[in-house]
Amino acid sequence: MNKRFLFGSAVKQSLIYMLLMGLTIGIAFVPLSQKFLGLPVEKVYTVDFFAITIISGLFVGGISYFILKITILARLKDFSENIESISRNILDYQMGQISSIQECKNCYVKINSNDIIGALAIKYNALIRVIRSEFYQHEIIKEYSKIISKTLSIEELNKNTTDFLCRNLDLLGIQIYKTTANGKIALSKAKGIHTDLTNDMEKSLLDILDENKIREIKGEQIVEYGTAKVKPQFICLFPLKHFNKEWIFVTYSNYYITKERKNLVLRILNEYKIAYESAEIYERMQDMAAIDELTGLYNRRFGMKRLNEEYKRALRIEKCMCLIMLDIDHFKSINDTYGHQAGDYVLSTIGKILSESFRSEDIVMRYGGEEFLCVLCNSNSEGAIKRAEEIRKKIEEFDFIYRDHKIPVTISGGISILDMKKEKKTPEELIREADEALYTAKRTGRNRIITYAPL
Numbered sequence: 001m002n003k004r005f006l007f008g009s010a011v012k013q014s015l016i017y018m019l020l021m022g023l024t025i026g027i028a029f030v031p032l033s034q035k036f037l038g039l040p041v042e043k044v045y046t047v048d049f050f051a052i053t054i055i056s057g058l059f060v061g062g063i064s065y066f067i068l069k070i071t072i073l074a075r076l077k078d079f080s081e082n083i084e085s086i087s088r089n090i091l092d093y094q095m096g097q098i099s100s101i102q103e104c105k106n107c108y109v110k111i112n113s114n115d116i117i118g119a120l121a122i123k124y125n126a127l128i129r130v131i132r133s134e135f136y137q138h139e140i141i142k143e144y145s146k147i148i149s150k151t152l153s154i155e156e157l158n159k160n161t162t163d164f165l166c167r168n169l170d171l172l173g174i175q176i177y178k179t180t181a182n183g184k185i186a187l188s189k190a191k192g193i194h195t196d197l198t199n200d201m202e203k204s205l206l207d208i209l210d211e212n213k214i215r216e217i218k219g220e221q222i223v224e225y226g227t228a229k230v231k232p233q234f235i236c237l238f239p240l241k242h243f244n245k246e247w248i249f250v251t252y253s254n255y256y257i258t259k260e261r262k263n264l265v266l267r268i269l270n271e272y273k274i275a276y277e278s279a280e281i282y283e284r285m286q287d288m289a290a291i292d293e294l295t296g297l298y299n300r301r302f303g304m305k306r307l308n309e310e311y312k313r314a315l316r317i318e319k320c321m322c323l324i325m326l327d328i329d330h331f332k333s334i335n336d337t338y339g340h341q342a343g344d345y346v347l348s349t350i351g352k353i354l355s356e357s358f359r360s361e362d363i364v365m366r367y368g369g370e371e372f373l374c375v376l377c378n379s380n381s382e383g384a385i386k387r388a389e390e391i392r393k394k395i396e397e398f399d400f401i402y403r404d405h406k407i408p409v410t411i412s413g414g415i416s417i418l419d420m421k422k423e424k425k426t427p428e429e430l431i432r433e434a435d436e437a438l439y440t441a442k443r444t445g446r447n448r449i450i451t452y453a454p455l
Helices: 003-007 010-036 047-094 116-148 154-169 199-211 259-290 300-317 331-338 340-357 381-397 427-443
Strands: 173-179 185-191 215-218 223-225 228-230 234-242 245-253 320-328 363-366 371-377 400-402 405-407 411-419 449-451
Touching: 010 047, 047 116, 116 154, 116 259, 154 173, 154 185, 154 245, 154 259, 185 199, 199 234, 199 245, 234 259, 245 259, 300 320, 300 363, 300 371, 300 427, 320 331, 320 340, 320 381, 320 427, 331 340, 331 405, 340 363, 340 371, 340 381, 340 400, 340 405, 371 381, 381 411, 381 449, 411 427, 427 449
Parallel strands: 411 449
Antiparallel strands: 173 185, 173 245, 215 234, 223 228, 234 245, 320 371, 320 411, 363 371, 400 405
């Protein structure tokens, strides 16, 4: 008999062995029946009896093979079909014919026996779950990477990340905490959940960062969820470190976050820290393009862009807008007397004073060499005059000391007012009016603030 035919197929091999076993039993039955059953020799050792016993033995071997086929081989066929199904599903996913490996409908086999076959089915299904989980995580990471690839700012990155995690992990909410320059903890972004950062909580977060291990809390904390208060069943804290930066992502859920999901979160956070670095570089480049290096204020190009944006907003909601044009008195004399480095010192110091004197929504720019333009959003004339006078007085009283020399410094200012309910002026007209008022202040003695008044 062909050796390949005999040993190339376990099924054929089983059939041949069972037939051989039946044949052996049939042949052995002849002498055994005479010896143990006491059948007459003349009845046993005949061609007919031999034929009957051999045929019976072969029949028993065939029945044994049939039983094997409808029990073990049928289950093995299920394995074969399901392996083919998951393989085809994976191939279709890799070829882009389906969008998700989760679309596989019949990847698992039924566990219907309590033996080695059942144990094999359990292990097979576990393997498929691992494979599907890996592909699922790959899909999620791919989707997240696609979203953050279009993200430029850190604020947008935090928003997209919290939205993505809440949506894909079915979270009640999430918070992102980050360490500050002085080693404290500050909330960077929150979605769905609000909690107060107490001293005890800050200490706990710092301990988790030092430990650098995921920590879980089960149903102990009541938090604000929208307008209500809830007690999440599980709170999971994920510390994240990247060079000199440290974060803690706090997730709130009503289910236990499995090891697989924790690994998924960690993979997303690995993508996050790389995206954060890119966003930080982008913002730094934007700052370099928008900020005057000497004074730390907006440069003229970016400041004028912001002025036009605020002008459109004031036009839309019909609010007031005030412009203050400031100029350092006798600045050329300061440069000539004390040197240009002293002049730079004066400009830098006044830049800091102006930064501290206005609200975050106001616009302060270095308009020219020693000129500054300040835009007060949603402010009336009384507020603008009061602010300008406070700044004038603060600069007059400030001790500008450079290399042991006290430099007397004063400023003059002109104010223009825009009330959208009464009149419509362009930004250019407002700047012209503020500049004319500044010229009047210079001409009438300096160190004073003049509000533009039409002739």
